Amino acid sequence: MLKSIDVIVPSFRVQKEYILPIIQLIRPEGVTVRFYIIVDNPAISINEELLQAVDNNEVYLIINEKNLGASLTRNKGIDSGSGDWILFLDDDIKIEPNLLCIYQDAINRNPEEIGFIGLVSLPPADSAFTKATMASGSADIFSIASVKDSYTWGATANIAIKREALGPIRFNEAYPKGGGGEDVDFFLRFRARNNFKNLKTLAEAQVWHPWWNNGEPNFKRSYRYGNGAAFLMHLHPQYTRYDFPTTPESLFFLLIGLAVSGLFFPEYLDTIGIAIPGVILIEAIASYFYLRRSYRKPSIAMIYYSATMKIYYDSGVLFKNLSQGFWTGLFRHFNYSGIRKKNHFIQFNRYKLVKLILFVVLVICLIW
Template identity: 45%
Template sequence: MAFSIDIIIPSFRLQEQYLLPILDLKKPGEVQIKYYLISDNPTIVLSEALTNRINNEDVILIVNSSNLGAAATRNRGIDAGDGTWILFLDDDIEVQDDLLLNYTAAIQNYQEEIGFIGLVNMPSPPTTFAKALELMGATGIFSVAKAKESYAWGATANMIIRRSAIKDLRFSENYPKFGGGEEVDFFLRVREKNGFKNYKSLPGAAVTHPWWHNGKRNYKQFYYGRGNSYLPQFNPQYKFYDFLNTSETMFAWLIISVVFLILNHLKLQAIGLVVLLIILIEFIANMLRVYLKTRKINFELIYELMTVRNAYEFGILYENLSRLRFTGIGERFRDDGSFKRSGFALNKYKIIKLSLYGLVIIYLIYSAS
C-alpha cells in the first residue's frame, strides 16, 4: 500500500529545540514524507541549524506575508501539499522518534479509517494554576486517545487525517485568529462528510506537550472561550441550552437589578449582597469540586479553578454580547458530536449551585415582601 504523509506545522517562533527532533523522526521506508513549516511571523529569522534543513524538497518553509492566525496558516499547509495523509503537529511538542512508524503501521492495519488521534501527554502540573487547568478539563482533549477508542475530534497538536476525507473542507477562518473553536469545527465537519465516522484513537503515537508558560498563571490564554462561542452559531445541530453559568448569572442579575431599581422594588444593598452571594456560591461549588477530586481542601487551588473557569466562561459571554447574539446566553455545545440530550444535564457541581441559588431566591422573595 503506497501512500505519502504531509506534516504541517504552523509556527510563530520556529524554535529549533522542538522542530529539529521532529525533522529527525524515523522515516518509514516506503512512505514519502514532506514537512511544511508555515511561519505566521513575516519577520522571522531562522536559526542556522533550521536554515540548513530547508531544502524546498522534503522540508518546505512557507512564510505568511502577515499574521493570519492558526486556521489560515494550517490551510496554507494543506493547500501546499498533496500527500495521501496530513499530519498536524504543534511547534512546541517533544516527540518520540517512532511517531511516524506508529502512524504508518496504523494506516496499513486500519485502511478504512479516515484519521487517527494521537496521544498528547502533559507533564505533572508544576503549579497550582496548572493543576486547576487539569481539574477544569482544559487538557482533556489531549489525552482522549488514551480515554476512548475513538472520538469526534482531536487536537491538532498530534493528529493525522486522510486527505481524501477532507475533500474541499478547510479550517474556517470565521473564528477569531487568536484561536478557539476552529479545530472542533473542522474535524466535526470532516466527520459529517464521512458518514459521521469517528477518528480512531492511537495512544501509541505519542508526543509530550509542555505546560503553557511553564504552568505560570495566565488567565488571558483561557479567554479562548471567545472563539468557542462561535461553535453553536456555525454548527447549530450540536447546540443545546443549559443552566446559566456564573458569568451569565451575573449578567442576568445586572439586567434584573436595573429593572428593579427603576420600579423601586429593590435597594442597592440587596443588589450588592446578591452579587456577593453569587460569588460565594461559585466559591463553595468549586471548593466541593476540588474536595471531591482531591479529597483535600486547598484554597489556592479553589481560587485558581474558580478564576480560570470564569475567565473561560466570561470569554464566551463577552463574545456573544459583542455580536448582540443574546440567544448565546445559556447556549452550550456538544463537542462529542452527539445530537440529543433530554432536558438539562445535571451533575454534582450544578446540583450544589442550584441548591444555593434556591436559597438566594428565597431571600429575594422575603426581602421584596
C-alpha cells in the same frame, strides 16, 4: 498502503529545539514525507541551522506575509502539500524519532480509517494552577487516545487525517487567531462529510507537550476558548442544549437589574447589591465540590484558579455572543463530544446541583 504524508507544523516561535527533531523524524521505507513549517510571524529571525535543513523538496519553510492566525496558517499547510495523509503537529512538542513509523503501521493495518488521534502527554500537575487546569477537564482532549477507542475530534498537536476524506474542508477563520474552537469545528465538519465516522485513537503515537505559559497562571486561554465556544454554538446548534445561566450571564442580568432599579425601583438596590457577590461566592463553593472529584482536599488557591478559569471561559462565551448578536447562545451549553441528544435540556452533575441548591438558598435569604 501509505504512500505519502505531509507533516504540517504551524509556528509563531520557530524554536530550533522543537522544530529540528520534527524534520529529522525517521522516514518510513517506501513513504514520501514532506514537512511544511508555516511561520505565522513575518518579523522573526530564523535559526541558521533550520534554514540549512530547508531544501524545498522534503522540507519547506513558508513565512506568512502577515500574522494570519492558527486557522489560516494550517489551511496554507494543507494546500501546500498533496500527500495521501496529513499529520498535524504543534511547534513546541517533544517527539520520538519513530512517530511517522507508528502512524504508517496504523494506516497500513486500518486502511478504512479516516484519521488517527495521537496521544499528547502533559507534565505532571505540580502547582495549584496546573492541578485546577487538569481538574477542569479543559486538557482532557490531549489524553483522549488513552481512554477512548475512537472520538469525534482531537487536538491538532498530534493528529493524522486522510486527505481523500478531507476534501474541501478547511479550518474556519472566524475563530480566535490564537486558537480556540477551530479544531472542534474542523473535525465536526470533517466527520459529518464522512458519514459521522469517528477518528480512531492511537495511544502509541505519543508526543509530550509543555504546560502553557510554563504552568504560570494565565486566564487568556480560557477566555479565548470561550470565544470559540460561542462560534461553535452558533455554527453547530445541533450540538447544544439549554443550561442554567453561567456566573457571567447571571452577573450581566443582575447589572441590568441594578441599573433599572437605580432609575425606577431604588428599594431593590440593596437586594441586588447583595446578590452580585453572592453569585460569585456560589461559583467558588461549587468549584470546591467540583474539585473534590479529583482532589480530596483542594486548596484555597486551587478553588480560586478553578472558579476564575470557569468565569473567564463563560465570560468569553457571553461577550462573544453579545458582540456578535448570537442571542440563541445565551443559556446554552456546547456538547464537545459531538453527540446529538434528543434531550436538549439541562443535564445535572454535582457542580450544577450544588450551584442550584446554593442559588435557591440565596434567593430565600434575600426574600427574607
